[in-house]
Amino acid sequence: MADFTPHTVEETREMLEFLGLSSLQDLVRNYPVEQTFPLLPLAGSGMTEREVLREVEGWARKNAGASSVVVFRGAGSYEHFIPEAVPALIGRGEFLTSYTPYQPEASQGLLQAIFEFQTAVSSLFGMDLSNASLYDGATAAAEACLVALRHTGRPTLLVSEGLDPAVVSVIRTYVEGVGCRLVRVPMSGGLTRMSDLEPLLSEDVAAFIGSIPTFWGTVEDFSGFREALSGKGALFLLHANPHSLSLLRSPGEWGADLATGEGQPLGIPMMGGGPYLGLMTASRSFMRKIPGRLVGQTVDREGRVAYVLTLQAREQHIRREKANSNVCTNETLLSLAALIYLSLLGPEGFREAGASSHANAMKLRKGLSEIDGIRILHPDVPHFHEFLVEYPMPAREVSRMLLSRGYLGGLPLEGYSGPGGPNRMLWCATEVRTGAEIDGVLSALREIMSGRTGK
């Protein structure tokens, strides 16, 4: 049995004596006695380090992780190159085992790192400012919607069909309590058009939220959206994959009021879906309205540059039920990972990674377009690193056959509305894919498709 209590038998006895108690059990005498010390049969008898590692390794081995299959799946979680310095640095105990920096004098390193994270992310998004992180991209988008609802006092949110359906679900969960209505802005030909947005605009609309790129991989042209929305007093929200902002026009350049994103592509492992990193950026006029921690630069009593948690009057520990959000714990360690990732790659490396993802995806798309039976959707629309295809058979079956050949293929879209459907699949290639891997999956697909069509 492992044990992280340092007391010797003698020390325990002396401490109990000091308290005038005869046993450890006496410490819980204020608890309802008949309910104390329940039997915990599942808990077992405890393990050593070695034993527990053996057990979890057994579970880990049964999974098709990226070390055993070649991943061509994205849809909100992406395999990217992560420099070894990232885990090495965020694993330092001073960061890993610290709490939210409530005592600034003893937390300057962490506070400065958060300040630098805010700097890097706001810059990447082309926005004035960033907070210190939220739980994940989806909850960040939902919180941005709540900001818009509060700011405008209006009840309707226009949600682009280009937004990740999982993100839309989370927004729905978050806004249902406050009696808000979600209206879907349909896409045509893989894009959200101004002609689809305009008829939906009214005095009831709090905000429109769009996606860079869309869940389906397309890259939208948001020209004129900002003007159309502010003309009606509505806010313009964008949800962006930060990896794509290495190349694509940023939310700030499109004129967004608030912009959110999933920070996982910035040096954070896929990890079965979490913990991830919610990014929230805003223009300065929303500085006092956004949720989450903010670190500001100031000076100490002797005039040294110093960093502190600031604008805390927005937060739950001060404002309670009137706070901007209930968020307390965030994802600081992962924001540190994202900052270190961006510092290690620098502007040049970050652009190279983005450009390689795009080029690999385009190479894969071209290869797929040449396979009989596979239809590429939205062939004339710009894409970043994901795209849709359609098979003459259920995509789930294709996925299963690819998995048995060592590939985690694109995501089968059974149960997805909009451009989704049982025979469709969302493919992704990032900068980590090699030419040989792309050739390999193409030849596996040729085999699968020829088996199917009997050629």
Next chain:
Amino acid sequence: MKEASVVSPSGASGTAGTRPEMEPSLWSLSRSGARGVRPVSTPVPGDPPGLPPHLLRERPLGLPELSELETVRHFTHLSHLSRGVDTHFYPLGSCTMKYNPKVMDRVPALSGFSDLHPLTDEEGMQGFLEALWTLSELLKEVLGMDAVTLAPAAGAHGELTGILLARKYFGSRNESHRTEILVPDSAHGTNPASAAMGGFTVRTVPSNPSGHIDLEALDKTLSDRTALVMITAPSTLGLFEEELSEVVRRVRAKGALLYMDGANMNAFLGVLRPGDLGFDIVHINTHKTLATPHGGGGPGSGPVGVKAFLAPFLPNPRVVRSGDRFHVEESLDSVGRIRSFLGSSGVLLRALAYMRMLGEDGLRKVALYALLNANYLRKKLEGVLPGTGEGLCTHEFVLSARSLEKSGIHAIDLAKALLDAGYYAPTVYFPLIVPEALMIEPTECESRAMLDRFAEDFIRIVGLSRTDPDALHHAPSRTPVSRPDEVRAARDPILADPLRDLRR
């Protein structure tokens, strides 16, 4: 050369100390053209082929340019300017800053976990689903609950989940007139904030002078509009509600549900179960009770346990077992999705390993030794400053520095002097109902020697309020900076390094 955060562990007088040097900003270290790690061996030349110019970024990325070594040094220097449990005693009340066993860092890093895509076909993630399912079963057992969701990303996220569950449940019973949530005045700020986010009206229940829920006040606030009563057990004063069973009875009689904020679950682990106490919903902070690291503010995780009648409403998606296979399912009755994927697996797997390592006896020792350490330290400090509550405390205790106000000393001054003495500070000014509060939680992981040393320094520092109050006003003097000007920070906030705008 820079001085690391080697702070003398004791004997700080509050007079001028040596301050470690601050680290320059990342952007001031940046050198145009410098390269760090290269992500690809053969960069793609020219403009991206499939993207028209009007969709491309024009604004500079604004990222710093450094070598890999320069980056590593920068962040290593920053780490020297911060304190964690690994470096200092961290008696931060209500935060359970216990030791985070190193073996647990290895678990999520294993291939098959860290590199697992969350939308992998079920047959490619059976081991992962089994691990999460196993954790749910263990949590059900220690919480005394019938079902668990692992989805919530933090305690406050768990609270919101619980509140949405209550809304959905009463909706399903045509009791949507229940629009109020009751929260004691000693509660964490997240409780009322979560209730408001869930669309409920918050009503505050005052505490009686001994810090327990005032039953008369409870009766006055309870009504057929009450949906949920949120109770922190043990309370934020480090007390077990002596009338808890009576509170439970009265809330039930009104048809409302009971939520336990499990932030203080370290006092119960293996010894007492929220389900047995009569709670319908509870969250547990893995980053407190189950030893997952706080990471400077996160990631944490806040699994929620519920009684069987609430299970249909738990968030989507969920892990279920049929035979020896594990599936990911969605339910139409669910409150919906509260995050993108299943849960914060990297945190949850650590918690699983912790629980497996401790076993039944180890889990019990957590609560018992947390109580032993808290009561020992409290008794050591008896008479130094007045505390709350009579008899035994639970895993933490609260002292009030109000009596020092006449010497012009406040709780914050004591906290800063403790930083000089080589500790992190206790939680100050919480709970709000105790004036000049200092909330101290030693956890089960500290040795008697550390508690003795801390008590000695604490007593010496309180003594300074009479002999040398100025020394306390000037503390801390050994940290990288003295007290920052928070008013200036909030007046015209600087939230990003202006140097970024000079970078490409």
